[in-house]
Amino acid sequence: MIEYGHENAEYLYHTPSEFEKSGGLWAIRAGRNKAKPNYQVGPKVIECYSVHAVLGGSVTLAYGDGAVRLKGGDLFCLFPGLRYSYQLAENEDPLRMYWLAFQGDQAERLVERIGFSREEPYVIGRWTQEHERTMMSIHGLMRDQAEYDEALLQLRLYQLFVTMSRQAGSQPKTLRTADWLERGIQYMNTHYTENIAVADVAEVAGVHRSHLYQECIRLLGISPLQYIIKLRMERGEELLRNNGLSVTDIALSVGYPDLFSFSRAFSKYYGMSPTQYQAQQTK
Template structure:
């Protein structure tokens, strides 16, 4: 677990029978209970292969994010397979259970449980309902940062500003989840972020960028970026970056003004060996053979 670098402050995760997890519990003050929303508990985990919760019911509202991996979520009379980026909601009194998908090796979850008169309306704004308590492709890396700030407050609760800060952070999380892009977004909105990311790759492909950098520019979940980019370009984002580098390298090889090492560095590869392997795999011949055949 420590080698993955997945969690910040990873040492705060404790080992349990079916997971490594951090559970943070909160007892709301009278001031908090006078408002419309307050925290009951929050946390995060890294599941073991035998991970399973329930069947059970709870007496509060709880939103769970599948940060990585996949689960099977049983709710009421339904069952749904949820993947990285999906959210599910536990409603008060609604019987539920969930478990890691068979063969899954890296299931991570974040959760936030709350009560108050604003809880159910806020969950509805995200897209949850008692009949369909889940939404697809909603969790973004920025949401993890917002949740981490809530966790920091829960670990060190106290002080005159604590209650207001915690309340503010909770509403920020719900606002972010409710405003996140969905598959129902307009085509013009999709075109904006996708065009921005493709332009980024077109502009910076020689600088050693990778797909993760383009995902950050797009501002959407990695899986959504892959799907939209592949539909638009006809190839995956990684294949598109390779295509740009290979086409440019051919121009430079034919031009003949740079040696092989300079060509490699000019198209974003760290050395001639990495470039030669990529070129040979892409064109079926070594770059030196290509230059001999097509160069001046």
């Protein structure tokens, strides 16, 4: 570390490659420090996200209209465009921190998974030795260009976020209905042609099947099963119009085990059999 006016610190700056920026997350800078008695940063705003881990001592974080005192094991996140400041809080132990600044389309979702929000940008008691080892590996890759591997750095970044997202000493914040329902809808949109059941959707969403049903009815107007059928029927109808496939081929392509079950579902949905629909398209 190098001695500065208010700290001893190491700053690591990274220029992401096109490969890194083609993904959903990339590092911009990182570092570690040991604060001096006059330590203070801000008030200011930054252009990216930055997660800070308090290793020892304590720090007072001011954000928006709030403020909180954090100690060893706690984390806080700086959001882009959000005014903040932090400074040494009185404590017998010296303040020591790691930090990692990053950007990308997945950045906000990833910090939300940890439990950060713009209204409450900190979590208590989350930092572990496992996180520290991963952070040190990230620092090493950014520090030593001879060891730098863009794919490995991406791997370590996601590894850090996955492990920090796990429950560790605090209850995770309750997901909004929109969050888990979107996860369930995306699962159905991706896998409707496969042999999925409503129970699978509920498991992915992380809620009870009956609660999934109630919220789908309330917000989508149809049940999860009806939504899966809707996706299959619309895709089946598209293939009947635009493809030279047989009806049996189409049945198997949209998630039905045989021609009969597809024909029965299609007839119920559109009021005519797939063969009749296909014949209409050739007139």
